[in-house]
Amino acid sequence: MSLDLLLLLLIILAILLNKSLTPPPRTTSKPCIGCGKLTSLRCSRCHEAYYCSPAHINADWINHKITCRKANRPVLEALLFPVDEPAPRLVKIPYLSKVDTDGLQPTPYHELDVPTMGRLLRGLEMKYVSRLGSHGSQLDHALVVMYGSDFQLDGSAQNECIAGLTGGRMPIPWAGNVLVLRQKGRLYSETWESATMEDVAAMSRFFEEYRDFVPYAF
Numbered sequence: 001m002s003l004d005l006l007l008l009l010l011i012i013l014a015i016l017l018n019k020s021l022t023p024p025p026r027t028t029s030k031p032c033i034g035c036g037k038l039t040s041l042r043c044s045r046c047h048e049a050y051y052c053s054p055a056h057i058n059a060d061w062i063n064h065k066i067t068c069r070k071a072n073r074p075v076l077e078a079l080l081f082p083v084d085e086p087a088p089r090l091v092k093i094p095y096l097s098k099v100d101t102d103g104l105q106p107t108p109y110h111e112l113d114v115p116t117m118g119r120l121l122r123g124l125e126m127k128y129v130s131r132l133g134s135h136g137s138q139l140d141h142a143l144v145v146m147y148g149s150d151f152q153l154d155g156s157a158q159n160e161c162i163a164g165l166t167g168g169r170m171p172i173p174w175a176g177n178v179l180v181l182r183q184k185g186r187l188y189s190e191t192w193e194s195a196t197m198e199d200v201a202a203m204s205r206f207f208e209e210y211r212d213f214v215p216y217a218f
C-alpha cells in the first residue's frame with residue numbers, strides 16, 4: 001500500500017470516529033490537555049476537553065473517550081446506602097438504552113455506566129423488593145437492590161448507613177455500598193427508573209427482615 005493511500009485511509013478513519021475539533025461559541029482559552037499550550041479548540045463531541053490540535057486529541061483519545069460525552073448522557077438517580085456515611089442519598093448513574101436481540105424477542109435493557117458502577121460496587125448482585133415488608137402491602141413499583149456479589153467475603157467494611165437505619169437489627173451483615181433503583185413495569189425486566197427518597201421506608205423494612213437469599217416475595 002502506498003503511503004498516500006495509507007494517509008487517506010487514516011483521515012477517513014478519523015472523520016468516521018468523529019474526533020474533530022470545534023471552536024467554542026465564546027472564545028475561552030484553556031491549556032491543551034496534551035501539551036499545556038493555551039487553546040480555544042475543544043473536543044467537538046463533549047465541548048468540555050481542550051486540545052490545541054487534532055494530533056493531541058488523537059494522542060489522548062484512549063483516556064478521553066472514557067469521559068467524553070458523559071455530560072450529555074441520560075442519567076438515572078439511584079438511592080445509595082453508602083458504606084461509610086450515616087444517611088442514604090441519591091446519586092446519578094449514566095446509562096445507555098440498548099436492545100438485546102439474542103433471545104426469542106428483542107428485549108430492551110438499560111446498560112448502567114460501568115466506570116460509575118465500578119467505583120460504587122465490586123461485582124453486581126441484585127434482589128427485587130415488591131412489598132413493604134415481607135407480608136406487607138404491594139408497592140406501586142418494584143425496587144431492585146444492587147450490591148457487591150462477594151460483599152461477605154471480599155473484606156468490604158460493614159455498611160454504616162444500613163446498620164444505623166435498622167438500629168443494628170439486620171439479619172444479613174450488609175457490607176460495601178448498596179444501590180437501589182426502581183424497576184419499570186411489574187414483570188421482571190432490566191429497564192430501570194430513578195429511585196426517590198420515598199423508597200427509604202420500604203428498604204429499611206427489607207434490611208430489617210431479609211434473612212436469606214431466597215427470592216423476596218416478588
Ligand SMILES: [Zn+2]
Binds near residue numbers: 052
Ligand atoms: Zn496540545
Ligand SMILES: [Zn+2]
Binds near residue numbers: 043069
Ligand atoms: Zn470529548
